[in-house]
Amino acid sequence: MASFAFYISQYHYLGSSRNQASIFMRYILALSILTILYSCHSYKAINYPFPDPVDTTDRPIEPQVKKTYSTPYGVYADNEYDGARLNDFKAINDTVYQATISPENFPINASAYFSLRMWADTEKDIELQLHYTEHEHRYWPKLSYDRETWMLIDSTAFDTLLSPSIARLQLHLSPEKLYISGQELLTSGDVKSWADGIAARRHVTQSVIGQSKQGRDMLFLDICQGEPKKKDAIVIMARQHPPEVTGHMAMETFVEEIMEDNVLSNTFRAKYRILLYPLLNPDGVDLGHWRHSTGGIDLNRDWQYYHQEETRAVANHIVETVGRDKNQVLFGIDFHSTQEDLYYTLPADYYPSVKGLKDLWLSGIDEHFPDYTPDDQPGALNNPISKGWIYVQLGAEAITYEIGDETPRDFVRAKGRVAARELMQLLVLRD
Numbered sequence: 381m382a383s384f385a386f387y388i389s390q391y392h393y394l395g396s397s398r399n400q401a402s403i404f405m406r407y408i409l410a411l412s413i414l415t416i417l418y419s420c421h422s423y424k425a426i427n428y429p430f431p432d433p434v435d436t437t438d439r440p441i442e443p444q445v446k447k448t449y450s451t452p453y454g455v456y457a458d459n460e461y462d463g464a465r466l467n468d469f470k471a472i473n474d475t476v477y478q479a480t481i482s483p484e485n486f487p488i489n490a491s492a493y494f495s496l497r498m499w500a501d502t503e504k505d506i507e508l509q510l511h512y513t514e515h516e517h518r519y520w521p522k523l524s525y526d527r528e529t530w531m532l533i534d535s536t537a538f539d540t541l542l543s544p545s546i547a548r549l550q551l552h553l554s555p556e557k558l559y560i561s562g563q564e565l566l567t568s569g570d571v572k573s574w575a576d577g578i579a580a581r582r583h584v585t586q587s588v589i590g591q592s593k594q595g596r597d598m599l600f601l602d603i604c605q606g607e608p609k610k611k612d613a614i615v616i617m618a619r620q621h622p623p624e625v626t627g628h629m630a631m632e633t634f635v636e637e638i639m640e641d642n643v644l645s646n647t648f649r650a651k652y653r654i655l656l657y658p659l660l661n662p663d664g665v666d667l668g669h670w671r672h673s674t675g676g677i678d679l680n681r682d683w684q685y686y687h688q689e690e691t692r693a694v695a696n697h698i699v700e701t702v703g704r705d706k707n708q709v710l711f712g713i714d715f716h717s718t719q720e721d722l723y724y725t726l727p728a729d730y731y732p733s734v735k736g737l738k739d740l741w742l743s744g745i746d747e748h749f750p751d752y753t754p755d756d757q758p759g760a761l762n763n764p765i766s767k768g769w770i771y772v773q774l775g776a777e778a779i780t781y782e783i784g785d786e787t788p789r790d791f792v793r794a795k796g797r798v799a800a801r802e803l804m805q806l807l808v809l810r811d
């Protein structure tokens with residue numbers, strides 16, 4: 381605004397000749413350009429100096445060779461589908477088979493995700509050994525023939541007794557391809573189909589805000605009824621970490637509850653704008669990564685310098701959107717999975733725009749489920765993660781919503797709905 385005052389005061393001394401009028405127009409043009417530049421500058425994501433910065437410049441990843449493996453015993457395995465993770469396969473003998481499962485690079489979080497298909501010329505009982513190189517088994521194996529219906533492998537057909545880094549699975553094979561997977565497959569195509577369903581509803585606009593490093597679309601859904609200007613907003617994001625499928629499931633029902641046609645949801649959507657980024661790491665999801673982007677980086681450590689295309693696209697899009705439309709973001713939630721259900725929250729001595737929202741929200745979830753108590757894990761700003769970024773960049777209450785890897789799926793989905801209802805009630809009743 382200093383520039384604006386400067387140009388106006390110059391004009392007062394210019395008089396009114398034609399030449400001077402032309403000079404004035406040039407000043408106005410310059411002013412407009414400066415205003416645009418100033419606006420753009422002010423809508424860039426900040427580089428907040430987090431106490432524990434992380435180097436998030438690209439690191440090489442080991443590509444997974446896509447292929448079908450044949451053995452002399454009429455038994456086959458492959459990884460030729462999105463979300464697969466199988467790095468090598470061989471027969472030890474006619475009934476024991478070894479699959480090598482390794483991550484995209486090292487060092488890496490212990491998220492030993494695997495996914496392969498197996499089949500045989502004739503019906504056959506075999507043992508499959510999953511070898512995790514330097515890591516330990518994590519995910520309870522799940523089986524499916526159609527990618528839709530998944531069954532947990534029976535506890536009598538699965539152990540890690542040989543070594544924590546070798547899982548033994550007893551399987552019955554047939555000519556039909558059997559998916560054997562650490563988590564249910566929810567690839568970028570599945571997320572797109574789900575997003576298309578949400579986007580088919582009234583007052584929802586879906587767009588692509590950029591591309592991942594390998595050129596996959598970065599999806600955005602703008603759930604906004606009426607004029608976006610000056611609406612208060614919430615931000616929802618998910619799947620920075622590829623195998624965290626239960627976090628995605630919780631996000632789905634959280635959003636579906638917001639989209640319900642009932643008094644609470646309708647009132648909430650009339651009052652608030654919802655910015656939804658359902659898939660932050662589409663490359664990692666489709667490549668069956670354990671943790672990282674194609675840049676070989678944990679995206680949830682990149683919220684300081686935005687070296688990765690995916691983080692940069694989302695951070696800048698949020699800042700530009702709420703800056704342009706003068707939306708105050710009151711609440712931001714990022715869906716993840718870990719061993720147990722818990723909530724990483726802001727400590728009590730932080731001051732988001734709506735103070736006390738988190739405690740009321742968690743006690744509402746608590747009251748709804750008699751046999752479940754939310755595990756609140758407040759943590760100060762440390763690494764450049766999305767929770768800290770939502771607080772320092774947007775001034776909002778910020779939650780990392782963690783769901784256990786093996787939490788029963790019906791509870792994951794029910795809790796996602798209750799979490800949305802409790803949040804909507806608090807925000808609708810606010811002032």
Ligand SMILES: [Zn+2]
Pocket residue numbers: 620621624716717
């Ligand atoms: Zn995570």
